[in-house]
Amino acid sequence: MGVTETLEIFPLKILRDLILLHFLRIPTRPGATRPLFDLLERHNVPVKFVLEGCAGDFNRDLIICIANDAFSRLEPELKEVTTRMQAQALELRRSVAVVRVLGAHFDIRPGTSGLLFGALEQAGITVFSIATTITSSMCVIPDDQVAAAERVIGRTFDIPKKK
């Protein structure tokens, strides 16, 4: 059976006012993403969320989330970077947030991710992207749905109050 008891997790970490950058169909070759990460490094921009997946035909999709204010510093160079990466396109999604759920032990408790994302879906929260590894899960949602997501996760898990 899946999870039955209410699991205790750490207080949620929520990163708001972010922008999602989706680089589509980058050729799978060594160093293909270097122009982007060099740009981020040069401007001292932390990567709040990163995900890479298979886009078929030896291509990859790359998604990152960075702070909105940092994006304005990068914007003038992004077109050139996208070209150098040979990405087919760059899509932007503004006003997103990353919610981190830590401590639910996704790695050893079957049903935990179903519980979390089932509850979010039932509440009508849009989940653009999910990255889950070991004990932690991060999801990208619209910034204006953060309060609703917090309520849903608070009902689903036992979250100690921040001291």
Add this chain to the structure above:
Amino acid sequence: MDKQSKTLEIMRRIGAPKPERIRITGILQSPELASLTLLLPGGNSDSTASVLKLFGTHSINIRFINKYEDSAGNTSLCLCVDAEFFNKAVELLDVNEKSLGIRDFMYHPRVKVISIYPHKERPRIAERLLTTLRMTGIDILSLNNASSVISCVLNAEDVEKAITCLGDAFELP
């Protein structure tokens, strides 16, 4: 020889200056897992939660999840489950293919997740990880960050080679 192999061959022949090693605390590797990548409907018909709930109901443990919407508007969902549950997971997906709206399905029955920590949101950690593995000819099936680690899914037979080349690219205590 495909395009990627040609690029690799040229880069190996020319040689590249060895960049300074990046200090990290450790490299973790998971037990043997199986990866399943599903193409699901996007938008309001996204059945990700149903897939996760289905696996949970059948006590299938999911150790890695990557989900995003691809260029065609489909949901790409990559899951890694404990290797012993691979057959059960495939069977469940087969039986529920229609109700879940599965459009395409790929799998790798023997994979491992390699995690580097701490990530600390540093762009050059992600870049070094991707470039080092690809330069060595290792296929990265999926990659994400969660909390303080950055993780990638590799075929199990590539893991030893991956750990060796990452040991050259990163400085461990």
